[in-house]
Amino acid sequence: MPKEKTTKVCIRAQPDPVYAVLSARGRLACVDGVLIPSLLQRKAAEKQEKGTKSRAKKDPKAPKRALSAYMFFSQDWRERIKAENPDAGFGEIGKLLGAKWKELDDEEKKPYIDQAAADKARAEHEKSEYDGKKADSAGSGGDDDE
DSSP states (O other): OOOOOEEEEEEOSSSSOEEEEEETTSOEEEETTEEEEOHHHHHHHHHHHHOOOOOOOOOTTSOOOOOOHHHHHHHHHHHHHHHHOTTOOHHHHHHHHHHHHHHOOHHHHHHHHHHHHHHHHHHHHHHHHHHHHHHHHHHHTTOOOO
């Protein structure tokens, strides 16, 4: 069986640099004759100790964000681009849409910009209503006797 390759690594945790011999497979290191876990094993252990941070659940009743002019354009043109390039993948279609969007002048972009402005107004209105309802329900404290 061939001898495993080792690497000499400087560990700067102590005031004086200590050199460790790490195996090529990253299993164990030897520092001054004492076996220690490898850097990968230590990082994995630290990650388990920290645990995964759980995100707050998103409210399914929350209003959707407004779409940009480009998104309205891409919704409108995606089928046309697919028909012209049937063998194109998802990424390629995105690149073609981006190139087409850059080619358009301001006059051709205007309908999509108008759609985006209307959608932005809709989203702001829905958000203000949602925030108002959210504040009302938090302010009432669950008392229905009022």
